[in-house]
Amino acid sequence: MQLIEVQSSSHIKAFHHLPFEIYADDPVWVPHLQQDVEKVFDPSKNKLFRTGMAKRWLAVHNGKVCGRIAAFVNEKYSKGMEQPTGGLGFFESINDKVVAFALLDEAIAWLKSNGMDAVDGPINFGEKNMFWGLQIENFVDPPSYGMNYNPEYYKGFFAEYGFEVYYNQFCYKRRLDIPVHEDFEEKSKRMMQDPKFAIRNIRGRSLERVAEDFLTVYNNAWGGHHGFKKMKLREAQKIMKALKPVIDRDIVIFAFYDEKPIAFYVNIPELNEIFCYVNGNLNWLGKLKFLYHKWRRTPKTMVGIVFGIDRAFHGRGVESTIVKYTEKNVVPMKRYTDTVMVWIGDFNPKMITIVEKLGPEKYRTLATFLYLFDRTK
Incomplete structure (x- = not known):
């Protein structure tokens, strides 16, 4: 060999x-x-x-x-x-x-x-x-x-x-038509009683403005973590540019307080429900197939790729309100039957707790492995 x-x-x-x-x-x-x-x-x-x-x-x-x-x-x-x-x-x-x-x-x-x-x-x-x-x-x-x-x-x-x-x-999957936990219901009601609070999708907003809102939330959500590097506007714009071909504006959700963005829940359609038809190659034929299945709205699963909340609003029920918004506004469209949350590491127990309260199935586990070259350690 x-x-x-x-x-x-x-x-x-x-x-x-x-x-x-x-x-x-x-x-x-x-x-x-x-x-x-x-x-x-x-x-x-x-x-x-x-x-x-x-x-x-x-x-x-x-x-x-x-x-x-x-x-x-x-x-x-x-x-x-x-x-x-x-x-x-x-x-x-x-x-x-x-x-x-x-x-x-x-x-x-x-x-x-x-x-x-x-x-x-x-x-x-x-x-x-x-x-x-x-x-x-x-x-x-x-x-x-x-x-x-x-x-x-x-x-x-x-x-x-x-x-x-x-x-x-850990990867989680949940049917969208399953009602959320009662804790989420109560916290959402309390949050929505505040007239300064608002939640909406990005329909009608330019991706330039969405990039600015994403940047604000990202830096306020992860700032202060060890090794955190503040995101710059051009990086946020690059993310939105990458998402543009696949974005569904109805499932990208932002929360605002006094018109300042404080949280986001960014979902995209499950692209592998399209890419299973392109045979691993996005050449001209693959692109045509992609556009066809995007037009047909073939994906029935939406994938949560990032969820973030401004640290100043932790513990106030913002996540509950976003989840409740999804139940009331996304489910009735009947475009998606399931939602998947891409992997969460076991080093993030707080996020695991939030996700598991939604009642999902932990449907897949991956692992990152370590090998030390000095085998005496």
């Missing part, structure tokens, strides 16, 4: 083709978009290459690709760790420990040579909302857009190699 660094266009093609072999008999698998994956490895599109580096490999046996992996050195990510920590991701392997361990060996050797003392994985050379974690529970439901999905036997590979769970990532 050979391990080949991905360098040529044929290598890149093989990198993307391998999952189609691994999941050939899996009816719920939806491939990641090739374009999304390639952005990660393109220095002109991924700013982490300014101070970091990435490399990826293919495992080839008798002329046939049987595995793949990538490894990353992300200076920003490593700074927050107890020891210099690299990352690995985009791991795929046939059900053969020899192949899997050879890929892990190669990635770890490269990380060691670049000054790392540990590795987290599977993770992304980018933000945590994409390509993050190893699925360890529920292999029967389709994955959400950007979420990792893998065969169950990958758990055994990582555990036997010596990886340990760093943190769990």
Whole structure:
């Protein structure tokens, strides 16, 4: 068996083709978009290459690709760790420990040579909302857009190699027609009695204004957390620009107090309910299929991608009011039957408590694993 660094266009093609072999008999698998994956490895599109580096490999046996992996050195990510920590991701392997361990060996050797003392994985050379974690529970439901999905036997590979769970990532799902918990009902009533409080979707508002409101809430919600970096307007505008092709203005919700934005609940349609038709490639044909299914409003699931409340309004029932607004205004449209909250780490018990009060099903668990190179620790 050979391990080949991905360098040529044929290598890149093989990198993307391998999952189609691994999941050939899996009816719920939806491939990641090739374009999304390639952005990660393109220095002109991924700013982490300014101070970091990435490399990826293919495992080839008798002329046939049987595995793949990538490894990353992300200076920003490593700074927050107890020891210099690299990352690995985009791991795929046939059900053969020899192949899997050879890929892990190669990635770890490269990380060691670049000054790392540990590795987290599977993770992304980018933000945590994409390509993050190893699925360890529920292999029967389709994955959400950007979420990792893998065969169950990958758990055994990582555990036997010596990886340990760093943190769990819980995904929740709930039918929209299920009434909210009575606690939410009471808190919502109290909040709505304040004439200064208002809540509405973004229909009729420009995305430029929405970006400004998003920026205000984001900085006031997460400001003060360790390692927090204040968001700038151009970053908020970039987020809105990225959301523009997929946004449904009826399910992006903001709360205001005295006309100042104090909270948001940003949902989008479940894109994998469209991308399951494009075969992992958003080329011209894939784009036509995307536009068709967007026009048809094919997705019946909405995905909560971010939920934030100004710290000054914590504990006042704002989250309850947003949830109640969704029940009264989104459910009657009958466009969506389910809502999914993308992963929440077990390091965030407060958010887990809020979400679980809604009565959802914890329908999928992923985990981020850690491996220390010094095996005596």
